[in-house]
Amino acid sequence: MTALHPDPPTLFPWNEAEFRADPYPYYERARALGSVHRIAEDTYVVLGHADTMHFAKLPCMRIAEPPGGEPHPWEAFANTVLSKDPPEHTRMRRLTNRWFSPKLVAQWAELTREFATAAFDAVEPGKVVDGHFDLGVAPTHSVMCRVLDMPEGDVEGMFWALWDAMLINATAPVEGTREKSIAGLKFLFEQTEREVTKKMDHPGTGLVDEFIAAHARGELTWREILETTVVLYMSGGPNPAYLIGAGFKLFAERPDVMRAYRERPEIRDAVVNEIARLNPVELIITRFPTEDLVIDGVSIPAGSTVKFPIGAANRDPAVFADPNTFDYARPPEASRNLTFGLGTHACAGQLLGRAETKVILEVLAEKFDSVEIAGDPVEVRTDRLVAFEKLPVVLR
Amino acid sequence: MTTIHIFYGTESGNAEMVADDIAEALSARGLDATTAELCDIAVEDFAQLDRAIVVTSTYGEGGLPESAAPFYDALVAAAPDLSGLEFAAFGLGDSTYETFNNAIDILSAALLERGARQLGPTGRHDAAAATDPAAAGAAWAVELTELVPA
Numbered sequence: 067m068t069a070l071h072p073d074p075p076t077l078f079p080w081n082e083a084e085f086r087a088d089p090y091p092y093y094e095r096a097r098a099l100g101s102v103h104r105i106a107e108d109t110y111v112v113l114g115h116a117d118t119m120h121f122a123k124l125p126c127m128r129i130a131e132p133p134g135g136e137p138h139p140w141e142a143f144a145n146t147v148l149s150k151d152p153p154e155h156t157r158m159r160r161l162t163n164r165w166f167s168p169k170l171v172a173q174w175a176e177l178t179r180e181f182a183t184a185a186f187d188a189v190e191p192g193k194v195v196d197g198h199f200d201l202g203v204a205p206t207h208s209v210m211c212r213v214l215d216m217p218e219g220d221v222e223g224m225f226w227a228l229w230d231a232m233l234i235n236a237t238a239p240v241e242g243t244r245e246k247s248i249a250g251l252k253f254l255f256e257q258t259e260r261e262v263t264k265k266m267d268h269p270g271t272g273l274v275d276e277f278i279a280a281h282a283r284g285e286l287t288w289r290e291i292l293e294t295t296v297v298l299y300m301s302g303g304p305n306p307a308y309l310i311g312a313g314f315k316l317f318a319e320r321p322d323v324m325r326a327y328r329e330r331p332e333i334r335d336a337v338v339n340e341i342a343r344l345n346p347v348e349l350i351i352t353r354f355p356t357e358d359l360v361i362d363g364v365s366i367p368a369g370s371t372v373k374f375p376i377g378a379a380n381r382d383p384a385v386f387a388d389p390n391t392f393d394y395a396r397p398p399e400a401s402r403n404l405t406f407g408l409g410t411h412a413c414a415g416q417l418l419g420r421a422e423t424k425v426i427l428e429v430l431a432e433k434f435d436s437v438e439i440a441g442d443p444v445e446v447r448t449d450r451l452v453a454f455e456k457l458p459v460v461l462r
Numbered sequence: 463m464t465t466i467h468i469f470y471g472t473e474s475g476n477a478e479m480v481a482d483d484i485a486e487a488l489s490a491r492g493l494d495a496t497t498a499e500l501c502d503i504a505v506e507d508f509a510q511l512d513r514a515i516v517v518t519s520t521y522g523e524g525g526l527p528e529s530a531a532p533f534y535d536a537l538v539a540a541a542p543d544l545s546g547l548e549f550a551a552f553g554l555g556d557s558t559y560e561t562f563n564n565a566i567d568i569l570s571a572a573l574l575e576r577g578a579r580q581l582g583p584t585g586r587h588d589a590a591a592a593t594d595p596a597a598a599g600a601a602w603a604v605e606l607t608e609l610v611p612a
Contacts, residue, residue, distance in 0.1 A: 119558050120558065123558075123559075125522075125523055152522060156522075160473075160528055163473060163474045163475070163528070164475070166474070166475075167472075167474055167475020167476075167478065167479075168475050168476060168478075168479045169475055169478060169479060169482075170475070398591055398592035398593065399590075399591075399592075401592050402590065402592065410522065
């Protein structure tokens with residue numbers, strides 16, 4: 067049995083501001099000591115890319131937390147893909163697969179272009195605008211609303227309600243987090259339930275209408291449609307918006323990349339992929355093995371908690387040369403990152419998120435010559451999630 | 463000219479894209495090609511065909527995806543005589559799984575067992591290689607036309 071690390075809090079101080087602001091030096095210091103660390107009686111942290119790619123998606127690695135313990139606010143999503151494993155997971159996942167297929171995503175990409183064009187046309191060159199919110203969250207949220215056939219609603223309210231809701235998923239939530247999370251969830255669910263209920267009398271042609279029809283046929287429970295709708299409705303804006311914000315920062319720091327992006331369409335997928343590698347939004351994949359495992363010589367008993375920090379895998383020097391450097395020319399065997407997850411729980415909206423990021427940065431590069439960061443960007447961060455609070459930019 | 467029927471089994475739409483691109487590549491060579499999902503053809507009708515291409519992705523731990531599994535089950539249950547069928551096979555998989563590209567092999571084996579004849583090698587796309595699956599499918603289809611008389 068692997069010994070508990072003598073001083074786990076120094077290895078991964080999950081709540082420390084310095085760690086949250088930049089966990090990468092901590093991952094590197096820990097990696098120098100070993101690729102798997104036992105940080106609590108039954109909790110392990112795995113840092114290696116190859117180990118993550120292999121172990122995190124094994125069927126015995128469950129997303130559902132073993133029963134027992136205090137009721138958890140995130141149980142609000144007990145009936146979604148977020149909380150289920152195969153075979154129950156498959157049924158829920160198939161609700162959305164068809165709507166985010168490569169063919170349909172090509173259509174959503176055209177819609178993104180429409181919304182992005184309108185948003186960028188409203189920008190006054192030389193005037194400060196919030197790149198993340200106005201040019202990231204707004205258009206991507208609008209696209210998701212079209213997919214679902216739901217109204218845009220209080221976009222900013224939902225953005226911050228989601229942030230509060232997710233606080234409970236930090237590794238070591240602080241005092242007061244539970245209440246904040248519950249309040250955030252309440253807001254999201256109330257907004258969503260009101261709109262879904264309206265649709266029962268005024269059906270549309272979106273994904274939510276498909277859910278409602280399935281419910282009428284007895285194939286889905288009310289909680290199933292409500293919870294899955296909340297998941298899509300609330301994440302359609304914030305998640306891709308972080309990558310888009312990171313893209314703005316990239317173009318500001320690297321005008322050469324902005325120019326190449328504009329002039330060479332063939333590099334755009336690689337640029338988006340590399341932005342994703344360096345800027346994951348969700349930061350840790352946590353799984354609960356139902357079998358004993360050995361990862362890199364470390365015995366992990368069934369029933370443990372195994373954490374795979376996405377950023378650690380994404381910057382593993384065994385895979386990525388000069389891992390902290392932005393390089394869109396990495397070869398295919400050194401391009402696979404974990405930002406959208408992997409296996410059965412890989413992001414259902416991955417193709418959409420990538421396409422939206424690609425298109426919005428295209429419109430940016432087409433309409434403007436340069437991006438300038440006009441004031442300090444502000445991020446909110448836990449060890450589990452990150453978002454931009456402010457990203458003031460000037461476009462010329 | 464025999465119509466080449468391309469059937470795909472997909473979970474999240476990738477095999478559909480590949481099937482479409484294979485159809486386009488064949489049409490560009492003057493061949494008549496159509497696409498349909500495996501769940502949309504009855505086994506009895508499939509058994510009447512002279513030529514087919516099957517495309518499937520692999521789901522979970524080596525299994526067949528949503529729109530291929532019912533066809534496979536029906537095929538095994540009905541056990542039709544497929545000795546009049548020539549088929550080609552293309553699979554989508556991910557070599558970070560031990561069951562890499564298993565589904566196309568399961569499907570091909572079932573067809574061969576009923577007497578069908580396979581044309582050309584089984585094409586395989588590997589998601590780990592980060593190449594475009596649709597491009598891989600189209601390239602394989604072009605090679606197939608060089609191997610096989612129309």
